[in-house]
Amino acid sequence: MPDFPTIKVPQKDPQPVPTESFEKMFAKATDAEMRAFILCGWLAGLRLNEALHLEREANDKFPYLDLLHDRIVIPAEFAKAVRDQWVPLDPDLRAALEALPDHGVRVFDFQGPNGDRVGLRAVGARVIRLARLAGVKITMKTLRRGFGCYHAARQPAQVLRKLMRHANISTTMAFYANVDDAVEAAVRNGRALNRALNNRENETETNDEGIDGTL
Numbered sequence: 001m002p003d004f005p006t007i008k009v010p011q012k013d014p015q016p017v018p019t020e021s022f023e024k025m026f027a028k029a030t031d032a033e034m035r036a037f038i039l040c041g042w043l044a045g046l047r048l049n050e051a052l053h054l055e056r057e058a059n060d061k062f063p064y065l066d067l068l069h070d071r072i073v074i075p076a077e078f079a080k081a082v083r084d085q086w087v088p089l090d091p092d093l094r095a096a097l098e099a100l101p102d103h104g105v106r107v108f109d110f111q112g113p114n115g116d117r118v119g120l121r122a123v124g125a126r127v128i129r130l131a132r133l134a135g136v137k138i139t140m141k142t143l144r145r146g147f148g149c150y151h152a153a154r155q156p157a158q159v160l161r162k163l164m165r166h167a168n169i170s171t172t173m174a175f176y177a178n179v180d181d182a183v184e185a186a187v188r189n190g191r192a193l194n195r196a197l198n199n200r201e202n203e204t205e206t207n208d209e210g211i212d213g214t215l
Helices: 019-028 032-044 048-052 091-098 120-134 140-152 157-164 169-178 180-214
Strands: 064-066 071-074 085-088
Touching (some): 019 032, 019 120, 032 048, 032 091, 032 140, 048 140, 140 157, 140 169
């Protein structure tokens, strides 16, 4: 058999999501439940299935709210991990979740035309339709990536890995490929700090010379 050429598929790094794009999408959400749902991706980095299965009480099978410690906990059994995982509960997300009607155990209760609870595919499609209505290309996965890119510009790798709950640090490091603004800001701030220190030193030398002259 002849050797077939190896095809290398380019891997795209996670791209930041402009805040303006999310705000357009958020403004188009007409009900509190959908607004709270997309905030789960934007402010907590939850995956679609994690947000949809979010529950109000502690348990071992599904993600749940730990309001006492301001956390969203993802049990090890659900995450297929060695131990339980958790992410901080953003104050705005907490307020949105607490404002939702109590449907029982589940936080979200998306229903279809017949009144039955809908599944992952249907909810994911609703998120996409909402984004299209706003004129942006956003999915729940996009919102999670946006959460990761936002914190990649502000947190070290080990913190971001815990926030994103990555099993492999190499997955986390991909989020640092598009933090140009943060790098530029760091350089600008460093230069500004050096200028400030130099000016302070020059002022000190000038003052010392004036004192010596009077003596």
